[in-house]
Amino acid sequence: MLSQNDYVLKTVEERGIGFVQLWFTDVLGTPKAFHITPQELENALEEGMTFDGSAIDGFSRVQEADVLARPDPSTFQVLPFHGSGSEVARVVCDISNLDGTPFEGCPRHTLRKVASKAHEQGYTFFVSPEIEYFYFAGNEAGSTPLPLDRGSYFDLSVADLPSDLRRRSVLMLEEMGIPVEHAQHEDAPSQHEVDLRYTDVLTMADTVMTTRLVLKAIARQAGVVASFMPKPLAGVQGSGMHTHVSLWRGEQNAFSDPSDTAGLSVTARQFLAGLLEHAPEITAVTNQWVNSYKRLVPGHEAPVNIGWARNNRSALVRVPVAKAGRAESTRLEYRAPDSACNPYLTFAVILAAGLKGIEEGYELPAEIDATGTSGRPLPQNLNDAVDAMERSELLRSTLGSHVVEWFLKNKRAEWSAYKSEITQFELSRYLPML
Amino acid sequence: MGGSAVILCAPSGIEPEVLECLTEAGYRLELTDDPAQALDAEPTIAAAVVSLAAEPVRAAELLKVLRTHREEPLAILVLVTSAQLAELKMDGQYFDDFCLVPAAGVELVARIDQLTHALGAGTDTVVVGFGPIKINLETYQAAVDGRILDLTYMEYELLKFLTSNPTKVFTREALLSRVWGYEYYGGARTVDVHIRRLRAKLGEEHASLIETVRSVGYRLGQPTWGR
Numbered sequence: 001m002l003s004q005n006d007y008v009l010k011t012v013e014e015r016g017i018g019f020v021q022l023w024f025t026d027v028l029g030t031p032k033a034f035h036i037t038p039q040e041l042e043n044a045l046e047e048g049m050t051f052d053g054s055a056i057d058g059f060s061r062v063q064e065a066d067v068l069a070r071p072d073p074s075t076f077q078v079l080p081f082h083g084s085g086s087e088v089a090r091v092v093c094d095i096s097n098l099d100g101t102p103f104e105g106c107p108r109h110t111l112r113k114v115a116s117k118a119h120e121q122g123y124t125f126f127v128s129p130e131i132e133y134f135y136f137a138g139n140e141a142g143s144t145p146l147p148l149d150r151g152s153y154f155d156l157s158v159a160d161l162p163s164d165l166r167r168r169s170v171l172m173l174e175e176m177g178i179p180v181e182h183a184q185h186e187d188a189p190s191q192h193e194v195d196l197r198y199t200d201v202l203t204m205a206d207t208v209m210t211t212r213l214v215l216k217a218i219a220r221q222a223g224v225v226a227s228f229m230p231k232p233l234a235g236v237q238g239s240g241m242h243t244h245v246s247l248w249r250g251e252q253n254a255f256s257d258p259s260d261t262a263g264l265s266v267t268a269r270q271f272l273a274g275l276l277e278h279a280p281e282i283t284a285v286t287n288q289w290v291n292s293y294k295r296l297v298p299g300h301e302a303p304v305n306i307g308w309a310r311n312n313r314s315a316l317v318r319v320p321v322a323k324a325g326r327a328e329s330t331r332l333e334y335r336a337p338d339s340a341c342n343p344y345l346t347f348a349v350i351l352a353a354g355l356k357g358i359e360e361g362y363e364l365p366a367e368i369d370a371t372g373t374s375g376r377p378l379p380q381n382l383n384d385a386v387d388a389m390e391r392s393e394l395l396r397s398t399l400g401s402h403v404v405e406w407f408l409k410n411k412r413a414e415w416s417a418y419k420s421e422i423t424q425f426e427l428s429r430y431l432p433m434l
Numbered sequence: 435m436g437g438s439a440v441i442l443c444a445p446s447g448i449e450p451e452v453l454e455c456l457t458e459a460g461y462r463l464e465l466t467d468d469p470a471q472a473l474d475a476e477p478t479i480a481a482a483v484v485s486l487a488a489e490p491v492r493a494a495e496l497l498k499v500l501r502t503h504r505e506e507p508l509a510i511l512v513l514v515t516s517a518q519l520a521e522l523k524m525d526g527q528y529f530d531d532f533c534l535v536p537a538a539g540v541e542l543v544a545r546i547d548q549l550t551h552a553l554g555a556g557t558d559t560v561v562v563g564f565g566p567i568k569i570n571l572e573t574y575q576a577a578v579d580g581r582i583l584d585l586t587y588m589e590y591e592l593l594k595f596l597t598s599n600p601t602k603v604f605t606r607e608a609l610l611s612r613v614w615g616y617e618y619y620g621g622a623r624t625v626d627v628h629i630r631r632l633r634a635k636l637g638e639e640h641a642s643l644i645e646t647v648r649s650v651g652y653r654l655g656q657p658t659w660g661r
Contacts, residue, residue: 007574007587014573015582078584124621177589177631199627250621251606 004073005045012038018086024093027058029342058406059105067103069093080175081217092206104400107344114348123247125351128198132239135162135190139225145232147190166192169218188236201347208343230338231294238295239339246331256330263322269364274357279306281392282349284385286337290418293381303335307368307375352398386411448485455539470503480550481509487535497528509549564600578640596654605651
């Protein structure tokens with residue numbers, strides 16, 4: 001029987017791969033990689049690669065700086081965007097301690113742990129995110145973002161550059177085995193959306209990282225920028241990552257019950273109740289930046305209050321109406337996450353909150369009204385969200401105290417740096433009058 | 435060395451031990467009493483074994499069907515008793531070689547190896563293919579219309595399996611157990627996900643090579659009698 005490692009090694013040899021990128025992700029969801037030569041690959045596959053993690057966000061520890069990157073051979077993929085010359089491939093890694101035990105700062109490990117818990121209860125968790133983002137002419141620190149399809153900076157002949165970039169990105173994603181459900185121009189100027197077809201949660205988290213990388217790489221080749229900043233422009237929609245989720249038991253969608261008014265099974269109602277109950281606690285993960293909370297304001301189809309609805313796009317959780325006879329497409333859409341989240345941790349906390357609802361048999365509150373104004377509010381800013389995280393038992397057991405402690409420290413520092421800034425708002429409003 | 439070749443056996447009169455020897459040698463067996471249907475469903479069949487020992491009249495009919503049913507050559511081996519040996523006409527009209535019963539497994543395997551090699555349906559095939567898809571089993575590289583596909587391990591295994599068994603419909607469960615083995619989790623939807631990924635990589639032009647058979651499963655390519 002052909003082993004995964006053999007397949008990877010043989011392919012590297014046959015395709016003349018010059019370098020292999022070992023990918024992993026820090027706690028904030030920033031992609032990280034180091035490059036190894038094909039000669040080093042066999043050893044890396046068997047024993048992992050040791051590196052100093054102290055410079056990686058969320059990896060530093062008091063006692064031990066070194067960690068081990070262990071390539072997951074099932075993720076081996078030749079990268080199509082490296083042009084001619086020698087080919088480049090990537091393998092996604094799990095991070096472990098030197099003794100081989102999983103490193104608790106590794107987001108992929110965190111997600112795998114929650115997914116295994118669901119699996120022990122007989123469930124498989126499927127996820128399908130919609131990734132919104134903007135194309136801008138540049139992204140230098142402090143500059144005002146310039147949308148590509150507005151203004152005179154670009155002349156008419158390249159006015160449809162963003163749509164062209166999006167098309168090329170989708171083709172490349174498909175070539176890499178990442179099926180795209182659909183892709184479209186969004187409401188805001190130069191804003192686009194790529195909807196990924198559902199897959200198991202761990203693969204999807206890898207896929208979100210790959211997708212963001214491909215979108216950025218293709219934009220960069222054209223001399224522009226793809227940005228996942230949650231709210232880059234005031235007054236228009238921000239970039240969300242609405243996440244469609246469903247639990248399956250073998251061939252059966254465990255969320256579906258066609259006899260229910262909303263088409264939801266008891267399992268789905270409990271999962272949904274868990275999401276609503278724990279929403280404030282998990283918001284620091286799903287919306288992890290100061291800027292994330294500029295998106296969560298009324299009027300731009302972003303959720304503000306905690307509630308669920310079938311036909312209300314400002315609800316935190318939307319229950320898309322499954323078409324008649326298509327009960328297997330029953331799912332919940334969690335609308336809080338933004339495109340700049342860490343997909344591993346975001347999917348992990350969504351799943352953990354839902355499973356908690358099932359374990360504890362939470363009661364689902366009534367559907368919210370059409371205005372969507374009822375319900376408790378989501379955290380109003382990063383500081384509130386971090387406070388809610390600190391009080392959360394659920395997050396401590398899901399993420400582990402290493403990640404929670406690091407996250408609290410890092411996010412408090414971010415909030416305190418933000419607080420001491422004098423903003424454009426204050427200058428234009430107060431300087432003339434005070 | 436059986437490789438990927440398939441052998442059709444008209445089972446009546448063939449001892450189980452003989453079948454076991456063939457399987458052990460690496461051949462995949464297709465047991466049937468309706469060779470015409472089996473040849474249609476499974477074009478990769480390289481050889482057939484028929485026993486004349488038990489029901490000689492019925493066996494003679496089967497041989498006629500086997501020899502005339504398809505254009506591609508088929509190696510046919512008969513099992514005979516020593517009493518029947520005297521009447522055998524070795525003119526190659528209905529069979530290519532024979533073995534005496536009780537047959538020694540080793541001898542039978544050696545004869546079939548020789549026959550399939552002689553026909554060019556080599557049992558140690560390095561390349562499997564269907565239509566524009568070619569897979570080199572030695573280098574693990576797959577290509578469609580000459581374009582190399584960058585497949586992950588599971589995508590490669592799935593495409594290899596479908597290409598080695600073209601036009602045959604497999605349920606999701608069958609694919610899970612035969613391609614993934616038992617070290618998977620994710621259930622039958624895992625299969626849908628991988629099929630969709632394979633189609634994405636095959637590209638728009640060739641995506642339809644993998645066909646969804648509604649409420650059954652998947653198959654690679656149309657059976658020839660469907661055209």
